[in-house]
Amino acid sequence: MYKIVKKESLNPTVTLMEIEAPFVAAKAEPGQFIILRVNEEGERIPLTVAGYDRARGTVTIIFQIVGATTALLNQKNEGEYISDFVGPLGQKTKVEDLKKVCIVGGGVGCAIALPVARKLHELGCEVTSIIGFRSKDLLILEDEFRAVSDRLIVTTDDGSYARHGNVCMPLVEMFEAGERFDEVITIGPLIMMKFVVEAVRPTGIPCTVSMNPIMIDGTGMCGGCRLTLHRDGQRVTEFACVSGPDFNGYEVDFDEAMSRGAMYRDFERHAYEEACNLFSKEVR
Amino acid sequence: MANMTIKKNPMPSQEPLVRAHNFDEVALGYDEATAIDEALRCLNCKNMPCVAGCPVNVHIPEFIAKIKEGDFEGAYQVIQQSSSLPAVCGRVCPQETQCESKCVRGIKGEPVGIGRLERFVADWHNAHSDELPLAAPSNGHKVAIVGAGPAGLTCAGDLAKKGYSVTVFEALHAAGGVLVYGIPEFRLPKAIVQKEVDHLISMGVEIKTNMVIGKTLTVDELNEMGYEAIFIASGAGLPNFMGIPGESLKGVYSANEFLTRSNLMKAYRENPVTPIMKGGCVAVVGGGNVAMDAARTALRLGAEKVYIVYRRSLEELPARREEVEHAMEEGIEFLLLHNPVEILGYENPEDRRDPKNGFVSGLKCIKMELGEPDERGRRRPIPIEGSEFMIDVDTVIMSIGTSPNPLIKMTTAGLEVNKRGGIIVEETTGETTRKGVYAGGDAVTGAATVISAMGAGKLAAKSIDEQLS
Numbered sequence: 001m002y003k004i005v006k007k008e009s010l011n012p013t014v015t016l017m018e019i020e021a022p023f024v025a026a027k028a029e030p031g032q033f034i035i036l037r038v039n040e041e042g043e044r045i046p047l048t049v050a051g052y053d054r055a056r057g058t059v060t061i062i063f064q065i066v067g068a069t070t071a072l073l074n075q076k077n078e079g080e081y082i083s084d085f086v087g088p089l090g091q092k093t094k095v096e097d098l099k100k101v102c103i104v105g106g107g108v109g110c111a112i113a114l115p116v117a118r119k120l121h122e123l124g125c126e127v128t129s130i131i132g133f134r135s136k137d138l139l140i141l142e143d144e145f146r147a148v149s150d151r152l153i154v155t156t157d158d159g160s161y162a163r164h165g166n167v168c169m170p171l172v173e174m175f176e177a178g179e180r181f182d183e184v185i186t187i188g189p190l191i192m193m194k195f196v197v198e199a200v201r202p203t204g205i206p207c208t209v210s211m212n213p214i215m216i217d218g219t220g221m222c223g224g225c226r227l228t229l230h231r232d233g234q235r236v237t238e239f240a241c242v243s244g245p246d247f248n249g250y251e252v253d254f255d256e257a258m259s260r261g262a263m264y265r266d267f268e269r270h271a272y273e274e275a276c277n278l279f280s281k282e283v284r
Numbered sequence: 285m286a287n288m289t290i291k292k293n294p295m296p297s298q299e300p301l302v303r304a305h306n307f308d309e310v311a312l313g314y315d316e317a318t319a320i321d322e323a324l325r326c327l328n329c330k331n332m333p334c335v336a337g338c339p340v341n342v343h344i345p346e347f348i349a350k351i352k353e354g355d356f357e358g359a360y361q362v363i364q365q366s367s368s369l370p371a372v373c374g375r376v377c378p379q380e381t382q383c384e385s386k387c388v389r390g391i392k393g394e395p396v397g398i399g400r401l402e403r404f405v406a407d408w409h410n411a412h413s414d415e416l417p418l419a420a421p422s423n424g425h426k427v428a429i430v431g432a433g434p435a436g437l438t439c440a441g442d443l444a445k446k447g448y449s450v451t452v453f454e455a456l457h458a459a460g461g462v463l464v465y466g467i468p469e470f471r472l473p474k475a476i477v478q479k480e481v482d483h484l485i486s487m488g489v490e491i492k493t494n495m496v497i498g499k500t501l502t503v504d505e506l507n508e509m510g511y512e513a514i515f516i517a518s519g520a521g522l523p524n525f526m527g528i529p530g531e532s533l534k535g536v537y538s539a540n541e542f543l544t545r546s547n548l549m550k551a552y553r554e555n556p557v558t559p560i561m562k563g564g565c566v567a568v569v570g571g572g573n574v575a576m577d578a579a580r581t582a583l584r585l586g587a588e589k590v591y592i593v594y595r596r597s598l599e600e601l602p603a604r605r606e607e608v609e610h611a612m613e614e615g616i617e618f619l620l621l622h623n624p625v626e627i628l629g630y631e632n633p634e635d636r637r638d639p640k641n642g643f644v645s646g647l648k649c650i651k652m653e654l655g656e657p658d659e660r661g662r663r664r665p666i667p668i669e670g671s672e673f674m675i676d677v678d679t680v681i682m683s684i685g686t687s688p689n690p691l692i693k694m695t696t697a698g699l700e701v702n703k704r705g706g707i708i709v710e711e712t713t714g715e716t717t718r719k720g721v722y723a724g725g726d727a728v729t730g731a732a733t734v735i736s737a738m739g740a741g742k743l744a745a746k747s748i749d750e751q752l753s
Contacts, residue, residue: 023500037457043549043557044457068557084457086494216549216558219455219496220689221465222541223523228532237525237532242690256532259642263534266639267559274555 002085005058007078010140013065014108015074022057024087030115031093031246035218037084043069046215048112062111068271089218090245095119100126102181104167104196106188110141113187121148130170136161168199175203190258197249207249211240228253287324290393295400300613304583307469307552319404323351326396333386339739342366344398360409368441371476374403377735378604410479419488423447425752428511430497433461434734435517435725438741444487446749453495461519465548468581498691513720513748520726521689525682530627535561535644539578539683546581564678565589567647569624575683576607579616590616595623595652595665621652627680646674686731706730714744
């Protein structure tokens with residue numbers, strides 16, 4: 001059992017939890033992920049590490065309430081426990097030898113981008129962060145990003161806060177003004193990452209993306225998280241849990257990843273509605 | 285007086301058309317009278333050929349003699365000396381190629397039903413005894429075991445009996461390895477596995493779940509934590525795919541994923557929390573026991589039609605005969621001498637948002653014929669040019685083997701692996717190229733049987749005991 005030592009609502013659909021898991025906290029690095037089960041009968045879901053405190057022995061996760069399991073997790077409170085918490089899994093984000101990096105985060109993906117930005121900042125790298133949200137009430141972690149970025153640009157799709165538009169627009173402007181980076185690291189919805197990759201492609205700057213496909217065990221056993229990469233004219237299959245979650249954005253087949261990600265959409269929607277009905281009954 | 289009947293007592297089983305729609309156990313087991321009758325078929329040979337055929341050398345004629353006397357608990361005690369998991373082995377061992385293949389009665393007629401008798405004895409014990417084994421007095425030595433599957437649990441049991449303080453590190457949330465994520469409920473009820481695990485815990489074995497060795501902790505750290513010997517039994521991880529077009533379509537699974545969803549994550553239950561594709565037409569590619577398990581699981585999940593697609597003939601099919609027969613009786617169609625060349629997907633050119641887009645719609649196969657034997661003596665399948673044809677399917681399950689998991693190797697200095705990724709061990713001891721580190725089971729051999737993994741666990745326990753005592 002793993003204790004929830006802190007719970008904070010970042011916005012109506014995004015929650016932060018700090019979980020006591022000393023073995024995971026001792027090893028976790030930005031870019032890696034964990035798998036959790038809320039209760040004994042629960043589903044296994046992967047979540048990328050949003051932070052860790054080695055001294056306290058805790059790992060921070062930030063999740064969007066999108067399905068039955070995240071809704072169930074959100075019902076848990078500080079001081080309560082979840083059944084399982086395993087990790088750190090996958091490979092850490094490569095941050096060595098980078099002098100100037102642009103981090104592009106979207107939505108809840110910003111939660112995963114933050115520890116990467118922080119690590120780069122600590123290593124003395126010049127960090128430009130572009131973080132985008134659909135609207136002002138979904139904004140998260142602005143102050144945290146400001147603290148670790150040399151330059152921060154916030155965008156909202158509907159223009160309700162900061163700059164109106166999507167994250168690609170300021171990025172393209174910077175490129176047009178002759179700005180260059182050692183690397184662009186982007187974390188967010190698949191469709192956003194796909195467009196960020198296309199925005200970066202003409203510059204030839206290395207572009208890393210963080211993939212979060214469907215998976216069960218997280219150790220390479222099930223193969224559910226497989227991705228197709230187009231490398232040197234060949235189709236290459238890799239398991240995100242073992243080789244990822246970070247990949248070279250130029251190689252990833254995003255259309256396939258988006259299609260695979262929607263495999264259980266009907267099931268998930270139904271399960272989520274059931275869970276919401278159940279919780280609202282309990283409240284009454 | 286020996287029972288000289290030519291045939292084994294048949295195993296009472298659920299009717300094929302009934303069991304094809306439920307997840308209850310297929311085989312129902314002998315009753316006491318049948319068990320005694322079957323035991324009387326044993327001639328109690330002096331040279332005991334059957335014992336040599338058992339990877340863990342269960343004293344077979346001795347336990348059968350106890351059954352003849354009606355001393356079922358006595359029979360259990362005999363098996364227990366050699367096997368930590370009798371209720372499991374009695375169900376999933378390929379006895380026909382092991383103990384029973386050596387049985388003298390098999391020369392003229394069928395061998396003694398050793399597996400069925402073992403199962404009877406273990407079930408009788410479990411039904412009549414709540415007594416849990418006690419922990420042996422401690423000998424002060426600490427041993428770490430990586431993986432709570434059949435190899436790891438066997439090694440843990442043998443060492444705990446000798447007083448070792450044993451900790452088993454398991455990557456998943458439950459102990460049992462392939463016994464819980466791979467083998468379905470209808471072949472091996474999970475309550476039986478849990479009982480075996482509970483026995484080990486009451487013997488003092490500590491099982492730590494959610495610990496991925498190679499990630500959460502490394503082998504070096506286990507040494508630093510005071511574990512004097514380490515046994516790696518992490519299983520064969522990575523599922524193989526064929527490399528044909530369409531393998532990333534929605535509805536294509538590895539057998540590992542399909543079975544893990546159904547077995548470990550209980551997707552077979554009503555209103556599951558973990559999703560799985562149910563119903564429709566299903567093709568399972570491969571001919572091993574795992575393929576049979578996947579096919580029969582798909583059937584029970586409500587498939588209208590299930591095919592086994594295998595590139596050789598029935599003669600070469602590697603699954604246990606009994607599993608193949610069960611699958612055929614249940615109505616699974618065997619497309620033998622067939623090989624998939626492409627998986628086709630649905631694509632609506634008019635509507636990019638059609639929810640069916642990207643799902644499997646069919647499997648293109650080519651017919652095969654058998655040519656000259658390969659280096660292993662199996663006749664090589666050769667495609668018959670121009671014989672391609674389509675079958676309509678919604679789900680394709682790839683069951684063509686696994687490769688050893690690289691996670692431990694990647695983080696353990698001095699641990700050498702062969703070109704297929706299997707950990708290299710000294711055959712007589714199970715010791716790896718790193719001193720004090722042993723390995724066994726699928727992590728060494730690639731996908732094999734439960735009992736051979738148990739044999740490797742026993743060997744490692746013996747070697748560790750010799751090293752530390």
